[in-house]
Amino acid sequence: MPSVLFYLFAAITLLFGVGVVVARNPVASALSLVCSFTGLAALFISLDAYFIGTLQILVYAGAVMVLFLFIIMLLDIKAVEGRPTNYATAVGGLLLAVLFTIQIAMVLGGFKEGRIALADQPLKMEATASKATLNTIKDELAEGTLPDAKLMGFTLFDKYPFQLQVVGLLLLAGTVGVVVLSKRDRKEEVS
């Protein structure tokens, strides 16, 4: 990908990210977050991670944020205007951001591979094809296309099946919890 596109999408991600915080209207905030996610997805795609990029849009922009927007609209939250700025939280947030930036800078400083210019360097797919255990993955690597969805699925289900089950169970517990909470509310209303 031409590096211009990288700067374009990075700028979109960051500017709309700022928009989320700055916007007074909650709907504008939510939509800014959607745009920011879209930029992030484009960045993933530029790293040949089509699967993750698509999932970013499918899950976050397409499902999670629709629910957010839905709730904002249903509750009809009015734009926050004229409320005095809370200086303590602003300073705290700024401090956290600065600390985080310093940390990133230190980690990146110690990262030796970062000094090699990538210059749109292609992935060495044919070389790794011989190491693949699954036939479909091997064929696609030999063809020179990155089977990222297959690689991810293979890693998740072959290497980390137990962790996957645990996460699934956690989500199930969350769902059951929500159902229990909302049902209890309704019963109290009736009685």
Place this chain on the structure above:
Amino acid sequence: MTVLLGSIDLTFLAISLAKIIVLTFMVILPMVAYSVMAERRGAAIMQDRVGPNRTNLPLTLLGFKKDLSIFGMGGLLQPMADGLKFILKEDFTPKHVRTFYFWLAPALTMVPALLTCAVLPFGSELNLGFLGLAQPVKAVIADLNVGPLYTFAIASLGVYGIVLAGWSSNSKYPFLGAVRSSSQMISYELSLGLAIVPVLMVFGELNLGKIAAAQDADGWLILPLWGHGLSLGRLLLWIPMLISFVIFTIAMFAETNRMPFDLPECETELVAGYHTEYSSMKFALFFLGEYAAMIIGSGLAVTLFLGGWSIPFGPLLGLGYTPGATPLWLGLLHIATFFAKVIVFILFFIGVRWTVPRFRYDQLMKLGWLWMFEIALANVLLTAVIMWLVPLK
């Protein structure tokens, strides 16, 4: 600047641009216009009316005796007349709307609907050797390895258009329409996604082009993959594939807000739903967006279940696809086959609209969550068991 230009493959760019312009603006948009026309004529036939049959080339204005009707069939110019009417009508923006979002919403409906066509393989490949291209051109805009996921991802953005239209209109009926629409689309997205999981399991592939090519060699999915002879496993697989197809089609009707599920714009309860406050071209964009989504949905169904661009029994007739060596006429025939299948599917959409009555809203939710979701989930399990007991290869 030269480095930047050097990093862009100009041939690739030109070919992609040509594909985008031809497919989106010269094929899909006219198809949208004419499916509106087909809908009106179809409705007229089914309700024993005449329908729009008068719009012809107005040669009488130039002093001729009769208007010229194309193919001897009146009304074929109706879409042009409609388009002209939409552009010339007064564009009225009510005073109580949130203007920015009010303007944004129609675009947000139309753009995702058109974007999703990028991964649809509308033909096998075109051998453009006479233009000096060594490699045959693949008849798909973006040959992504995550085809169906990309389509779902972009299509799921379409809900923003409807939600914003309802919210920004700042009045009750559009808002109710928007709320209905978003909950309906989120509910049915689940069944839509789960319905294609068995398909992906059978093909072991997420690339729509490869799925279509596999069906060309091996028989369509909805026929029990007759290509390499019928075995028990293939016949058994027919059952989950049919279930998959039915669920996919029903969920597609719900996703495109088509008739049995058109609660978001249900005129008996909500005036016109989310686009009540819209007029002229902005209304037309919602209207066209719905039809574009319908066409792309049909294209996806055709690609996944009905063999895509493959000609029925093509390999037996010698009309099969051989990678890299398909002559130009066969490539064009494949494209024609694809669009013929899509048109048949659109006519099915139209037929259903004028046949089935509308659901009630709670029935719609019940169907989505209590039936379709569970059946789709069980179907995944069924496919897995069949594929485990009787391996395909």
